[in-house]
Amino acid sequence: MKKENTKKQNGYLRSVGCVSLGCAKNKVDLQVMLAHLVNAGYKIVSLDEKPDILIINTCAFIQAARDEAAEEIARAAKMRKAKKCKAVIISGCMPQRYREEFLPDVADAFIGIDELDKIVDLVKRLEDKLVKAMADKRCKRIPFEEREMLVSANQPNKVFDSPISALRLTGQAYAYLKIAEGCAHRCAYCAIPAFRGNYRSRSVKSIVDEAKTLVKTGVRELNIIAQDPLFYGLDFKDGTNIVTLLKALDKIKGDFWIRVLYSYPNEITQEFIDWMNTSKHAVKYMDVPLQHTDQDVLRAMNRSAAIKASADIADKLRKKIPGVTLRTTVMTGFPGETAEKFNSMLKEIKRMQFDYLGVFAFSPEEGTPAEKMKQIPEKIRVARAEKVSIAQNKIWDKKVESYFDREFRALVVAPGIARLPSQAPDVDGVVYVNMDLPVGEFADITIQGADGYDFIAYDA
Numbered sequence: 001m002k003k004e005n006t007k008k009q010n011g012y013l014r015s016v017g018c019v020s021l022g023c024a025k026n027k028v029d030l031q032v033m034l035a036h037l038v039n040a041g042y043k044i045v046s047l048d049e050k051p052d053i054l055i056i057n058t059c060a061f062i063q064a065a066r067d068e069a070a071e072e073i074a075r076a077a078k079m080r081k082a083k084k085c086k087a088v089i090i091s092g093c094m095p096q097r098y099r100e101e102f103l104p105d106v107a108d109a110f111i112g113i114d115e116l117d118k119i120v121d122l123v124k125r126l127e128d129k130l131v132k133a134m135a136d137k138r139c140k141r142i143p144f145e146e147r148e149m150l151v152s153a154n155q156p157n158k159v160f161d162s163p164i165s166a167l168r169l170t171g172q173a174y175a176y177l178k179i180a181e182g183c184a185h186r187c188a189y190c191a192i193p194a195f196r197g198n199y200r201s202r203s204v205k206s207i208v209d210e211a212k213t214l215v216k217t218g219v220r221e222l223n224i225i226a227q228d229p230l231f232y233g234l235d236f237k238d239g240t241n242i243v244t245l246l247k248a249l250d251k252i253k254g255d256f257w258i259r260v261l262y263s264y265p266n267e268i269t270q271e272f273i274d275w276m277n278t279s280k281h282a283v284k285y286m287d288v289p290l291q292h293t294d295q296d297v298l299r300a301m302n303r304s305a306a307i308k309a310s311a312d313i314a315d316k317l318r319k320k321i322p323g324v325t326l327r328t329t330v331m332t333g334f335p336g337e338t339a340e341k342f343n344s345m346l347k348e349i350k351r352m353q354f355d356y357l358g359v360f361a362f363s364p365e366e367g368t369p370a371e372k373m374k375q376i377p378e379k380i381r382v383a384r385a386e387k388v389s390i391a392q393n394k395i396w397d398k399k400v401e402s403y404f405d406r407e408f409r410a411l412v413v414a415p416g417i418a419r420l421p422s423q424a425p426d427v428d429g430v431v432y433v434n435m436d437l438p439v440g441e442f443a444d445i446t447i448q449g450a451d452g453y454d455f456i457a458y459d460a
Contacts, residue, residue: 019072022093032162034169062363073106097191108130114157117160173219174220246279255442260286405447431454445457
């Protein structure tokens with residue numbers, strides 16, 4: 001009898017499906033867990049293939065992200081009821097941030113961001129409990145009190161390398177290369193350091209080794225990500241910095257792009273600019289999150305260090321990096337943002353003429369200093385964000401014409417879809433190409449039209 005149970009147990013949970021929510025950094029965490037599972041013999045399948053295990057990797061940055069997680073958890077409940085999965089694991093920021101109270105009924109287990117390498121042991125314990133529950137005709141689920149909560153009560157302090165560097169959820173053409181975890185800043189509106197921990201860099205060697213494998217397996221674009229990439233290496237206190245890493249990546253043989261995502265204005269050094277101008281792999285693209293342009297609002301945000309650098313950052317970068325594409329992010333309705341201060345920011349946005357701009361209305365996050373400040377009504381916050389969007393769309397309408405009838409080198413990321421050097425994945429639009437081009441390769445294309453922030457092209 002014991003032998004028979006063992007046989008059932010070993011085959012009960014063998015396939016894994018996943019849902020990745022939130023930022024690219026979250027997606028990399030999920031890749032690390034999946035790599036551990038693959039090494040242990042589990043198979044990754046799509047949700048349509050009725051996976052035995054469903055992992056929902058959640059984001060908890062703002063309320064909209066938590067709402068999205070709630071929707072996916074409700075979807076998981078329906079899948080389980082329809083017997084389209086046997087077990088549900090909720091991972092990532094939601095259980096990490098709300099460890100004590102985050103216990104939706106559908107989940108069998110929870111795993112935090114500091115336990116990614118323990119996913120296989122968690123699944124094995126889960127399998128034991130599920131087999132036991134299935135053997136009891138009175139109980140078809142793991143009892144509530146026996147569900148697994150593998151989330152450290154302490155502040156996260158680890159960084160992870162993937163055991164399978166080539167495993168990626170982004171497809172063949174590009175990959176996200178996560179170089180650090182946590183954050184060294186304490187912006188008044190942001191809760192990330194509270195549940196992601198302090199800034200901690202991966203070693204140069206581990207990152208370069210991963211990048212070599214990615215390039216060897218067909219990746220043609222390495223997107224450098226972290227909460228603050230330009231802070232990389234400073235926690236080592238040995239002279240290592242982001243340029244140290246980028247120059248090491250430049251030595252990798254092959255034809256590929258390096259795109260650095262997120263560059264805080266006050267951290268952009270001449271050394272970094274020189275690298276961008278001289279590197280054979282660097283994409284001249286910079287995502288410079290301003291958040292605001294008014295000095296008083298930036299001080300209230302605890303971003304005083306960025307005030308001086310933010311004022312002329314667009315002009316400075318265009319002058320020092322010819323042909324650079326600039327993206328930024330701003331926030332509307334932060335406490336203390338008067339109509340005058342908002343209009344001043346709107347005027348600055350129109351003056352700086354960013355190529356791309358993301359805007360979101362401020363959302364007070366529990367546990368942050370901004371939560372305790374006097375709030376601006378949500379209706380006003382949202383209306384101001386809409387005004388920024390309208391202004392940026394007008395800027396883009398003028399800029400887009402400069403792309404027409406010009407030849408560009410593009411990366412084919414999917415059948416019929418490519419991206420220009422000026423287009424970062426997931427945020428800046430794509431190029432729809434009306435010819436058969438091999439995925440994962442570069443191609444010369446000519447832009448002939450646009451649809452919003454997307455382009456239409458034909459073969460050059």
